[in-house]
Amino acid sequence: MKAAKDAPQKLAKAGKLPRDRRPRTRDYGYGNARTRGMKSNLLGAAFFEELMSASDLSKMIHLLLDTQYGPDLEARLIQGHTPAVVDDALKDNMVRTFAKIMGFVSDEARLLSITLLGRWDLFNIKTIIRGKHMKLKTETIVDSLLPVGEMTQVELKELAGLEDVLAVTDTLWTWGVPYSIPLRESVQEYLKESDLSVLELSLDRYYSQWAAKRLTSRRANYKLARMILGLQVDSTNLVTAFRLLKADTTEMDVKRLFLPGGVHVTEELFLGLTSLSDVDEVIDALKGTPYSAQLEKVLVPYLDANSIAVLERALEDYVMRKALGSGFGDPLGFGVMVSYLYAKQNEVTNVRIIVKGNAVGMPADRMRKELIFV
Amino acid sequence: MIKSKLATKMMVGGTFLAVAAIPAMAVAQDAAVKVAVAPNVAIAKAVAAAVTMSIAAMSAGYAQSKIGAAAAGTLAERPEAGTNLIVITALTEIIVLMGFVIAFMINA
Numbered sequence A: 001m002k003a004a005k006d007a008p009q010k011l012a013k014a015g016k017l018p019r020d021r022r023p024r025t026r027d028y029g030y031g032n033a034r035t036r037g038m039k040s041n042l043l044g045a046a047f048f049e050e051l052m053s054a055s056d057l058s059k060m061i062h063l064l065l066d067t068q069y070g071p072d073l074e075a076r077l078i079q080g081h082t083p084a085v086v087d088d089a090l091k092d093n094m095v096r097t098f099a100k101i102m103g104f105v106s107d108e109a110r111l112l113s114i115t116l117l118g119r120w121d122l123f124n125i126k127t128i129i130r131g132k133h134m135k136l137k138t139e140t141i142v143d144s145l146l147p148v149g150e151m152t153q154v155e156l157k158e159l160a161g162l163e164d165v166l167a168v169t170d171t172l173w174t175w176g177v178p179y180s181i182p183l184r185e186s187v188q189e190y191l192k193e194s195d196l197s198v199l200e201l202s203l204d205r206y207y208s209q210w211a212a213k214r215l216t217s218r219r220a221n222y223k224l225a226r227m228i229l230g231l232q233v234d235s236t237n238l239v240t241a242f243r244l245l246k247a248d249t250t251e252m253d254v255k256r257l258f259l260p261g262g263v264h265v266t267e268e269l270f271l272g273l274t275s276l277s278d279v280d281e282v283i284d285a286l287k288g289t290p291y292s293a294q295l296e297k298v299l300v301p302y303l304d305a306n307s308i309a310v311l312e313r314a315l316e317d318y319v320m321r322k323a324l325g326s327g328f329g330d331p332l333g334f335g336v337m338v339s340y341l342y343a344k345q346n347e348v349t350n351v352r353i354i355v356k357g358n359a360v361g362m363p364a365d366r367m368r369k370e371l372i373f374v
Numbered sequence B: 001m002i003k004s005k006l007a008t009k010m011m012v013g014g015t016f017l018a019v020a021a022i023p024a025m026a027v028a029q030d031a032a033v034k035v036a037v038a039p040n041v042a043i044a045k046a047v048a049a050a051v052t053m054s055i056a057a058m059s060a061g062y063a064q065s066k067i068g069a070a071a072a073g074t075l076a077e078r079p080e081a082g083t084n085l086i087v088i089t090a091l092t093e094i095i096v097l098m099g100f101v102i103a104f105m106i107n108a
Helices: A007-012 A029-039 A045-052 A057-065 A070-079 A083-104 A107-133 A138-143 A153-160 A165-175 A180-193 A196-214 A220-244 A267-274 A279-285 A291-297 A299-305 A308-328 A335-359 A364-370 B002-033 B039-077 B079-091 B093-107
Strands: none
Touching: A029 A083, A029 A335, A029 B039, A045 A057, A045 A335, A045 A364, A057 A070, A057 A083, A057 A335, A070 A083, A083 A107, A083 A335, A107 A138, A107 A153, A107 A165, A107 A196, A107 A220, A107 A335, A138 A153, A153 A165, A165 A180, A180 A196, A196 A220, A220 A267, A220 A279, A220 A308, A220 A335, A267 A279, A279 A291, A279 A299, A291 A299, A291 A308, A299 A308, A308 A335, A335 A364, B039 B079, B039 B093, B079 B093
């Protein structure tokens, strides 16, 4: 990946772009037109309905073979006709599509996309660390990875095959990957207390700061990327606040759990939310932010299911709709690309839900509730 | 269907060009009977015509570069839109033609 000898120098500048890596091209005409062309191939609600009504897996595979997922599915079907194989094919398609986009966009669009997609690198590193912490098999960890960020499948596989968390941290440092900075800072505390949240929290905090540093320009496209990043940070903070509702926070340093860089959820509001004990109170406290109405809509399903995943999905839905809406603004701006990246991710999530749901005999109504139609 | 659409577009384009060219031809006929103008006026006219033509050509070039890039992007993903893209790309040529007609009128 990167030479070991100059890793520290590269890491010292992490976040700030060196002169030779600053965007040289800012033209969005070609990239956006191509992205719009790709967007026209996305699956519609009618297809999802058809997929949900499929009687068995082979019928679903047959339907998917006629879509853009066909080539990836054909390549994977050699391994068998199972939901896991279809899932792998869907992931392959997403990775291939994102890599294709990164191949034809301008420098600025690539920089902004990679910054936003950095959360996938974060997700992958966290998955590997969790896997190593729980001493899972390499294959199990690799199956959960989705290399759509800057790190490649080969690099992630190599990391997943390492012995423990310390080896992962050292390898990332040797490669000059910026995420090794927070890992190295907190790995000793992790080793002492064997508390995984220490590493995860420092990674989350580092990502939001790293991304914010890369998006400091006043240009409209940077502002849009900052807004999307801020909504993601808000979403993470709110999920943390919801998790803390059932926890005893009297002896906890709650301030430490707050991620800076959000749009609507300030540190003061976050601290206020963590002192509450009921979801209703949290939603009341969020009045004046767009999240209140969004969370109010799923209050009943949340109380029925008693699962934070319902609230998490509602917040995800909100960020998704904001990202998709950004595509209707400037036709020669970054919004078109953001809109496509989120729409594609949502499409893959929807198809995965249907394939897995159908495999376990989930009713269509239940699946429909889980999907986000755009 | 696509062919009939293209034919309609070409007819509209042709009519537009013909209407634009009529004043130029009329001015050209008038010029034949005019007497010689002062050299400094002739130079000024030539310069004005050259500037008009250059700006028109550069504007068309700029527009075509943007439209061409977007058209190439669309063509890569949706080859079936090719015919429409050629028409859209060629539309910017009108800017040059307008510049040419105006330059001709100045110099007449």
